[in-house]
Amino acid sequence: MxxxxxxxxxxxxxxxKDNSLVFKNERGHTYIPIESVREIYCLNEISLNSKLFHFLSNAGVIVHFFNYYQQYSGTFYPKEQLVSGKLTVMQAKLFETKRLDVAKSIVNGIAKNIHYVLYHYYKHGKTDLKPYLxxxxxxxxxxLKKEISIKQILFIEGEIWRNFYGTFHLFLPESFVMNKRVRRPPDNPINALISFGNTILYSKTLSQIYRTHLNQTISYLHEPGESRFSLSLDLCEVFKPIIVFKTIFETVNNRKLQVGKHFDKDLNYALLNEAxxxxxxxxxxxxxxxxxLHPRxxxxxxxxxxxxxxxxxxxNLKYS
Known part of the structure; x- marks a missing residue:
């Protein structure tokens, strides 16, 4: 399965419930075979108990939790089976010796994928995109080929995103105009979509790294820090344009998502409703x-x- x-x-x-999961809400009961589950996203207030966590751990199921504002709160991580002390040491050495190279590759990947996404609109008549492209x-x-510091690399990354956000008015409807990027909490529909999409992708990346031997806390573009899995922040950056933003642009421009219908009016339309x-x-x-088609x-x-x-x-880079 x-x-x-x-x-x-x-x-x-x-x-x-026996060897399955059951989700109970005001609409009734939904049975979920444990064999069919890889990960669970709790996007509302969900009650769970220790017996369930033991069951999920044995099945290798990851659970991600989000708060009221649809921001990532944390993850239940089953006991790690793919642990490698040797790789962790090599990962740390890579940080010391090749951090700038890896960080540059990440930022270059962001630029390439944003170019790919926006070129679609340029081909369809949005010629004002040409200078940015x-x-x-x-x-x-x-x-990025120059001898620059990590701060300068981060500055280039910031400029890429800032200019990217500045193109939205060229191809999104007026109801999804973004004056500036606001995160905690979002202040309008487009910021709400970006924040929600980014946190889902971050969690997806967490789940993918979990299935490798990599240490989640050793990162290269973002500073390794306490209380966060910064490697997931690194890896998901490259995929944001082609996963999160393409999803946003397509659902908004095809009117699958509409401000009056799919956002919470009581919160100034700055939060997606359940629909x-x-x-x-x-x-x-x-x-x-x-x-x-994977390029490599x-x-x-x-x-x-x-x-x-x-x-x-x-x-592979660590062992090369």
């Missing part, structure tokens, strides 16, 4: 399962698998 992701959108209780394709690689979360998640999952392996893989393959690139 193919394992998949389960999203719990409404308030309720998740329990173990030329900068991404020609100037950013030149800047909106369902629409967005379905589109995001469809995007994650879409197939691409020369075979077809899903975008979700491509995240894990990027993690393996780090492993």
């Amino acid at each position: 193919r394992k998949s992701t389960k999203y719990l959108l409404s308030m309720g209780e998740l329990k173990k 030329d900068w991404l394709k020609k100037e950013v690689p030149k800047l 909106g979360r369902k629409v967005f998640i379905e589109a995001l999952e469809e995007r994650l399962s879409s197939v691409i 392996l020369k075979r077809k893989v899903t975008l979700e698998t491509a995240i894990r393959l990027d993690a393996y690139k780090l492993i």
